[in-house]
Amino acid sequence: MEKNFRNLISITDLSIEEIDHLIDVANDIVENPDEYIDICKGKKLATLFFEPSTRTRLSFEAAMLELGGSVLGFAGASSSSAAKGESVSDTVETVGCYADIIAMRHPKEGAPMVASRRTTVPIINAGDGGHFHPTQTLTDLLTIKRKKGELGNITLGLCGDLKFGRTVHSLIEAMLRYDNVKFVLIAPEELRVPEYIREELRKSGADWKEVESMEEVMHELDVLYMTRVQRERFFNEEDYARLKDTYILDLEKLETAKEDLTIMHPLPRVNEISVKVDDDPRACYFYQALCGKHIRMALILNLLGIK
Ligand code: CP
Numbered sequence: 001m002e003k004n005f006r007n008l009i010s011i012t013d014l015s016i017e018e019i020d021h022l023i024d025v026a027n028d029i030v031e032n033p034d035e036y037i038d039i040c041k042g043k044k045l046a047t048l049f050f051e052p053s054t055r056t057r058l059s060f061e062a063a064m065l066e067l068g069g070s071v072l073g074f075a076g077a078s079s080s081s082a083a084k085g086e087s088v089s090d091t092v093e094t095v096g097c098y099a100d101i102i103a104m105r106h107p108k109e110g111a112p113m114v115a116s117r118r119t120t121v122p123i124i125n126a127g128d129g130g131h132f133h134p135t136q137t138l139t140d141l142l143t144i145k146r147k148k149g150e151l152g153n154i155t156l157g158l159c160g161d162l163k164f165g166r167t168v169h170s171l172i173e174a175m176l177r178y179d180n181v182k183f184v185l186i187a188p189e190e191l192r193v194p195e196y197i198r199e200e201l202r203k204s205g206a207d208w209k210e211v212e213s214m215e216e217v218m219h220e221l222d223v224l225y226m227t228r229v230q231r232e233r234f235f236n237e238e239d240y241a242r243l244k245d246t247y248i249l250d251l252e253k254l255e256t257a258k259e260d261l262t263i264m265h266p267l268p269r270v271n272e273i274s275v276k277v278d279d280d281p282r283a284c285y286f287y288q289a290l291c292g293k294h295i296r297m298a299l300i301l302n303l304l305g306i307k
Helices: 016-031 056-065 087-095 111-116 134-148 167-176 195-204 214-220 237-243 275-280 286-304
Strands: 044-051 068-072 099-104 123-128 154-159 183-186 209-210 221-225 262-264
Touching: 016 134, 016 286, 044 056, 056 068, 056 099, 056 123, 056 134, 087 099, 087 111, 087 123, 099 111, 111 123, 123 262, 134 167, 134 221, 134 262, 134 286, 154 167, 154 214, 167 195, 183 214, 183 237, 195 262, 262 286
Parallel strands: 044 068, 044 099, 099 123, 154 183, 154 221, 183 209, 221 262
Antiparallel strands: none
């Protein structure tokens, strides 16, 4: 059956022009909030979160409410019929009877893609396992654009769990499409980016390198994207305990950093950024969370075909 709507499963579902347009709309929403206040009146967003979330779920819900729409959904698999064995395909087909658009997070890689084959309304991947997190990437791109003025011509350091970090995978895929982005991948051997991402970096011809020491490259970076070592993705507690504190960004390590470094983190943070860094003007991670609401407002409008 031909579907007359679009889904967002991977960041590569969007062209650079479409991303630019979403960023423009997100900025216009901030500049002209009155124009958007009732724009989604009568529309409903369902948030189907089979895995925990604070920012993604609540920013989606805040986004829809600020556009004048309504929200429904669940915040854990245990409170949905998934607990009785229902498939994600049956869940989204059912929810399509109640909502106009769906944001779905699932611990299994590929679950939103499977669901997209049966959905009758637009579906947004709000994070699938260690795979992709395209709306976090849109958030990150908006943050970088607002802070740096452009998405090219930067040295981007990505630090921490680059193996399981879905935000990192999506961000690399997105930034590979911009000119003159140098990638510095900072991770211990066990948490390096997966081979398919390394292959994409090789094929792109981009300037990139892998290092283990954050201190060694700090002075080079325009953006430092910190990530959490994710306990929930490890097969055993021993490996997690050994690797979890590999990188802790503190004020001392920032001494050699550029004055206009942009420090980002998709959050939640555990230990990897000292709370003392929060008051440094270079810390942008809570601003980044705000950008997440603005870009999700733009995305909802776009996928609903409004404005
Ligand atoms: N960045 C992010 O995905 O945060 P949550 O897990 O809180 O949604």
